[in-house]
Amino acid sequence: MEGLVVNELLAPFSDPHAVARYADGPPRFVPGLADLHRMTTLLLAERASDDARVLVLGAGGGLELKAFAEAHPRWTFDGVDPAHEMLKLAERTLGPLASRARLHTGTIDDAPSGLFDAATCLLTLHFLPADERRRTVAGIRRRLKPGAPFVAAHASFPQGQGERAQWLQRYAAFAIAAGADPEQAHNARAAVAAHLHVLSPEQDEAVLRDAGFSDVSPFYTAFTWRGWVAYA
Numbered sequence: 357m358e359g360l361v362v363n364e365l366l367a368p369f370s371d372p373h374a375v376a377r378y379a380d381g382p383p384r385f386v387p388g389l390a391d392l393h394r395m396t397t398l399l400l401a402e403r404a405s406d407d408a409r410v411l412v413l414g415a416g417g418g419l420e421l422k423a424f425a426e427a428h429p430r431w432t433f434d435g436v437d438p439a440h441e442m443l444k445l446a447e448r449t450l451g452p453l454a455s456r457a458r459l460h461t462g463t464i465d466d467a468p469s470g471l472f473d474a475a476t477c478l479l480t481l482h483f484l485p486a487d488e489r490r491r492t493v494a495g496i497r498r499r500l501k502p503g504a505p506f507v508a509a510h511a512s513f514p515q516g517q518g519e520r521a522q523w524l525q526r527y528a529a530f531a532i533a534a535g536a537d538p539e540q541a542h543n544a545r546a547a548v549a550a551h552l553h554v555l556s557p558e559q560d561e562a563v564l565r566d567a568g569f570s571d572v573s574p575f576y577t578a579f580t581w582r583g584w585v586a587y588a
């Protein structure tokens with residue numbers, strides 16, 4: 357758990373009441389979340405075999421674990437997350453599929469050494485300060501077989517003067533249009549502005565390349581969100 361920064365945005369992941377409502381959030385704040393899961397599954401499956409072992413970092417809540425497990429009945433998973441409450445929710449979300457997932461409370465340092473056939477880190481890396489993010493991404497790559505796919509998707513948008521505020525406005529506007537409580541959406545925008553470690557898409561791609569990933573390709577652009585596939 358070394359280097360873990362607990363701030364206002366991470367606290368809800370350890371609060372049982374907030375965690376109980378977690379699953380309502382991502383579909384409202386992340387445009388096309390179900391399709392993001394679908395595309396991620398397809399990108400992993402391009403290279404991963406039917407019995408692949410998949411590392412899921414930031415696995416709390418279990419939404420992507422469930423999507424992957426349903427699509428590929430023989431894939432098995434190691435899900436890692438520092439928030440124990442979020443992992444308990446993942447177990448509930450998975451139901452009977454949980455028998456194919458080993459869940460580890462912690463950060464990348466607590467993940468098994470692998471080697472894995474594929475890895476993901478969804479809606480998570482923006483919580484990590486730059487150094488911790490670089491260390492985490494390098495730790496994921498070290499746990500992958502050569503050539504194995506890695507999909508990352510998180511908040512990433514232009515950080516220039518004026519641009520950042522406009523994109524944050526759009527982040528809240530999308531959530532409200534998708535049914536989020538307006539006050540909650542505006543609070544989320546303020547918290548993101550104050551605490552989230554958002555990089556520009558160019559900086560995010562550099563983090564992946566610097567960690568040793570090759571063929572870094574963007575596949576998902578949705579307002580303030582970006583997704584990439586890259587190969588170890």
Ligand SMILES: C[S@@+](CC[C@H](N)C(=O)[O-])C[C@H]1O[C@@H](n2cnc3c(N)ncnc32)[C@H](O)[C@@H]1O
Nearest residue numbers: 369414416417419437438439442463478479480
């Ligand atoms: C917004 S949730 C995303 C959960 C899930 N991936 C999803 O898409 O629904 C962010 C998760 O990142 C986890 N997290 C925070 N810091 C982390 C770290 N250093 N390593 C791995 N996960 C972390 C939080 O505990 C939380 O469960």
